[in-house]
Amino acid sequence: MNILGENVIIASEKNIFSLTNKYYSYVFCVGGNGILEHIYYGAPLTDPINSFSHHYKTHRDGVLHFQGKKNYNLSEIPQEYPTFGSTDFRFPAFHCKNKDGNTISVLKYKEHFIISDKKLLNGLPSARGGKCNTLIVRLEDNLHKIEVDLAYTIYENHGVLVRSSKIKNHGNKKLELRNIYSSSIDFPASQYKILHLHGSWSREFSEETMSVPMGRFVIDSNRGSSSAAHSPFIALCEDQCNEVSGNVYSSSLIYSGNHSISVEKGEFNNIRLLTGINPFNFNWSLSPGESFQSPEAVHAFSKNGLRGMSHIWHSFIREKIAPINFKNKPRPTYINTWESSYFKVNQEEVLNLADKAVSIGLEMVVLDDGWFEGRNDDSSSLGDWYADSNRFPDGIQDLAIKIKNKGLKFGIWVEPEMINTRSELYKKNPDWVLMAPGRISSLGRNQLILDYCNEDVVNYIFDKLDKLLSGGNIDYIKWDMNRNMSEVGSPKVAKQKQLEVPHRYILGLYSILSRLTKKYPNVLFENCASGGNRLDLGMLSYMSQSWPSDMSDPIGRLKIINGCSYLFPLDVLSAYIGPSPNHQNGRITSVSSRFNAGAFCAAQGVSLNYSDIDKNKGELTDLVNFAKEHSSDMIGGNFYRLKKSDNVFCWQYITKDYEKVFLLYFHILSGPNKPFEHIKFVGLEKNSDYLQVCNDKLYSGNLLMENGFTLPYVSMTDDNNKVSYMPKGDFSSKLFVFKKV
Ligand code: GLA
Numbered sequence: 001m002n003i004l005g006e007n008v009i010i011a012s013e014k015n016i017f018s019l020t021n022k023y024y025s026y027v028f029c030v031g032g033n034g035i036l037e038h039i040y041y042g043a044p045l046t047d048p049i050n051s052f053s054h055h056y057k058t059h060r061d062g063v064l065h066f067q068g069k070k071n072y073n074l075s076e077i078p079q080e081y082p083t084f085g086s087t088d089f090r091f092p093a094f095h096c097k098n099k100d101g102n103t104i105s106v107l108k109y110k111e112h113f114i115i116s117d118k119k120l121l122n123g124l125p126s127a128r129g130g131k132c133n134t135l136i137v138r139l140e141d142n143l144h145k146i147e148v149d150l151a152y153t154i155y156e157n158h159g160v161l162v163r164s165s166k167i168k169n170h171g172n173k174k175l176e177l178r179n180i181y182s183s184s185i186d187f188p189a190s191q192y193k194i195l196h197l198h199g200s201w202s203r204e205f206s207e208e209t210m211s212v213p214m215g216r217f218v219i220d221s222n223r224g225s226s227s228a229a230h231s232p233f234i235a236l237c238e239d240q241c242n243e244v245s246g247n248v249y250s251s252s253l254i255y256s257g258n259h260s261i262s263v264e265k266g267e268f269n270n271i272r273l274l275t276g277i278n279p280f281n282f283n284w285s286l287s288p289g290e291s292f293q294s295p296e297a298v299h300a301f302s303k304n305g306l307r308g309m310s311h312i313w314h315s316f317i318r319e320k321i322a323p324i325n326f327k328n329k330p331r332p333t334y335i336n337t338w339e340s341s342y343f344k345v346n347q348e349e350v351l352n353l354a355d356k357a358v359s360i361g362l363e364m365v366v367l368d369d370g371w372f373e374g375r376n377d378d379s380s381s382l383g384d385w386y387a388d389s390n391r392f393p394d395g396i397q398d399l400a401i402k403i404k405n406k407g408l409k410f411g412i413w414v415e416p417e418m419i420n421t422r423s424e425l426y427k428k429n430p431d432w433v434l435m436a437p438g439r440i441s442s443l444g445r446n447q448l449i450l451d452y453c454n455e456d457v458v459n460y461i462f463d464k465l466d467k468l469l470s471g472g473n474i475d476y477i478k479w480d481m482n483r484n485m486s487e488v489g490s491p492k493v494a495k496q497k498q499l500e501v502p503h504r505y506i507l508g509l510y511s512i513l514s515r516l517t518k519k520y521p522n523v524l525f526e527n528c529a530s531g532g533n534r535l536d537l538g539m540l541s542y543m544s545q546s547w548p549s550d551m552s553d554p555i556g557r558l559k560i561i562n563g564c565s566y567l568f569p570l571d572v573l574s575a576y577i578g579p580s581p582n583h584q585n586g587r588i589t590s591v592s593s594r595f596n597a598g599a600f601c602a603a604q605g606v607s608l609n610y611s612d613i614d615k616n617k618g619e620l621t622d623l624v625n626f627a628k629e630h631s632s633d634m635i636g637g638n639f640y641r642l643k644k645s646d647n648v649f650c651w652q653y654i655t656k657d658y659e660k661v662f663l664l665y666f667h668i669l670s671g672p673n674k675p676f677e678h679i680k681f682v683g684l685e686k687n688s689d690y691l692q693v694c695n696d697k698l699y700s701g702n703l704l705m706e707n708g709f710t711l712p713y714v715s716m717t718d719d720n721n722k723v724s725y726m727p728k729g730d731f732s733s734k735l736f737v738f739k740k741v
Contacts (some may be wrong), residue, residue: 177285335353369415453490475524579608
């Protein structure tokens with residue numbers, strides 16, 4: 001028996017493997033024919049190995065008998081890494097064309113290793129190790145000499161399992177890899193629901209819940225980015241599972257390109273969850289001696305419903321994914337030039353805005369799009385990363401110094417993966433873009449995508465950004481990416497390897513991000529892709545925060561944050577007070593509602609023009625002060641979705657030291673004489689009292705949790721200031737702070 005650390009991985013002589021910590025057990029074994037059979041995933045078992053040394057298995061009278069073994073039909077056997085051409089007709093985790101021209105593979109157990117800790121993947125972002133163990137099970141297709149290493153990492157203090165697969169070609173002929181899923185989990189037949197997050201520009205992270213249908217339900221991307229259409233995340237909720245109770249099995253991928261997460265309900269109602277690179281339009285040729293590493297899939301199991309699941313993800317992302325440098329650092333409050341000035345930025349304008357920022361107490365100026373040579377609108381100049389000589393005659397470094405002299409930090413927007421045909425860079429290097437021979441390249445926002453499969457391109461862009469940052473005056477970079485891939489092809493990649501382009505592109509992107517973030521560890525990077533078109537665990541490995549959406553209207557924003565919060569801690573999100581009427585949907589809302597919707601996001605800002613700032617100076621100053629006072633509170637605490645209906649959002653947040661509690665109540669449409677609504681707090685100390693800061697009223701923790709708190713209501717009187725009244729009108733909100741005494 002092989003036991004490591006905190007009894008986390010056990011491999012018995014009978015080749016039963018158990019990964020067990022205080023959150024879950026994951027058990028599988030080597031079946032009679034050498035096939036890796038899945039046994040159990042769920043709440044921790046007390047004696048996982050022995051409970052399953054004779055695990056319950058019935059076989060129906062099979063029509064097909066795998067390799068002659070009577071009634072052993074792989075269509076009904078739960079497996080760890082299923083292949084095609086066995087007797088399993090479900091979608092396989094592994095599908096590869098061999099030298100004989102067929103795609104039949106039989107992967108059998110060869111050996112296994114247990115290593116303490118966890119290795120980082122080469123060339124791909126991956127979860128950090130620390131207090132974890134990794135089991136590597138090596139499988140082999142003996143006929144074609146294909147070796148597959150399945151890696152499983154279990155942490156002592158996290159309810160997640162990290163999986164990946166690595167394929168090695170030990171044969172003497174090329175292989176063509178098609179499906180290389182990072183992970184496959186077969187669940188027993190039961191009733192499950194799927195929660196997933198979908199959307200589009202300005203309405204990212206919309207929630208959909210549905211029963212698992214017969215057949216195959218797939219969320220995926222073939223756009224070159226993980227996309228807002230289908231965020232790489234699925235939660236499989238068992239039976240009666242809800243926000244606070246029940247088993248949830250969820251999955252995401254540390255990857256920013258074309259992903260695929262599928263749930264298949266087979267003919268015997270058994271469920272297969274596959275997580276990995278999208279096999280559609282993917283073909284990787286693997287020459288003898290070469291290997292292919294999949295990205296890491298992360299699975300979070302919770303027996304405490306969706307809330308429990310979210311807390312597992314939040315803590316894991318903070319501890320093992322998000323860059324360490326900004327882990328516990330409060331984010332600076334900021335003004336962003338985008339919705340205040342759009343492309344009409346120039347030195348004078350930015351310096352004036354900086355003065356406005358100072359006047360309301362903000363800490364950083366972010367110069368968004370429009371600062372580089374010739375960029376007067378979105379039709380030109382991407383690729384030419386030097387300051388526009390007319391509008392910024394003294395250059396960016398000088399501007400940054402002037403801004404710093406006002407006591408502010410300075411940040412800047414870049415879109416380094418893109419190029420306009422109207423640019424100096426394109427004139428010099430028309431073949432530096434993704435394109436297909438003989439095809440007209442479709443433009444997206446007038447731009448093409450640089451070919452990050454080409455090392456020269458990656459190095460060129462690295463040098464440009466390095467030059468920008470090496471001046472030492474830039475504190476923050478907003479890294480944007482504003483279009484999807486259409487005519488996917490690289491002039492640099494051989495014809496036979498064109499289907500490798502999307503993945504090679506992502507590897508190029510990761511290489512530049514890894515070099516830059518290593519070289520500039522103190523620069524705060526923000527991830528943006530027209531908002532949330534590439535918000536995933538891959539990008540979050542390099543960038544401490546993300547702009548989840550261009551939707552700055554508070555009602556739109558609430559839904560987006562609610563959706564995001566299933567997976568991401570709000571520490572990694574940024575928000576700002578945008579204009580009203582809102583530029584995306586025209587809605588008119590109060591300044592406080594625009595602030596409140598994003599109040600629990602770690603990064604808080606403003607994107608307003610001078611006159612809006614002047615008009616609302618007093619209120620903005622108060623809100624910025626509030627944001628600054630609580631900026632470290634908004635890192636590392638627990639977020640609770642207390643209520644969400646068509647008309648109401650109510651969220652609670654407790655700081656990581658449990659000293660402060662925030663309650664946000666938002667109603668969309670106002671209504672008179674409504675019944676009182678109570679909300680029960682969660683996670684308080686029942687023997688402590690909590691002081692409501694706005695009126696010094698004391699509440700017992702016990703009562704707030706058991707009896708609840710009466711939410712403010714719309715009163716007919718004019719006294720809007722009363723704590724128990726909701727501000728009159730639609731789209732109004734109240735944010736309460738309680739301090740433990
Ligand atoms: C994208 C981003 C915006 C802004 C613009 C600038 O749409 O999401 O926040 O930076 O680009 O062009």
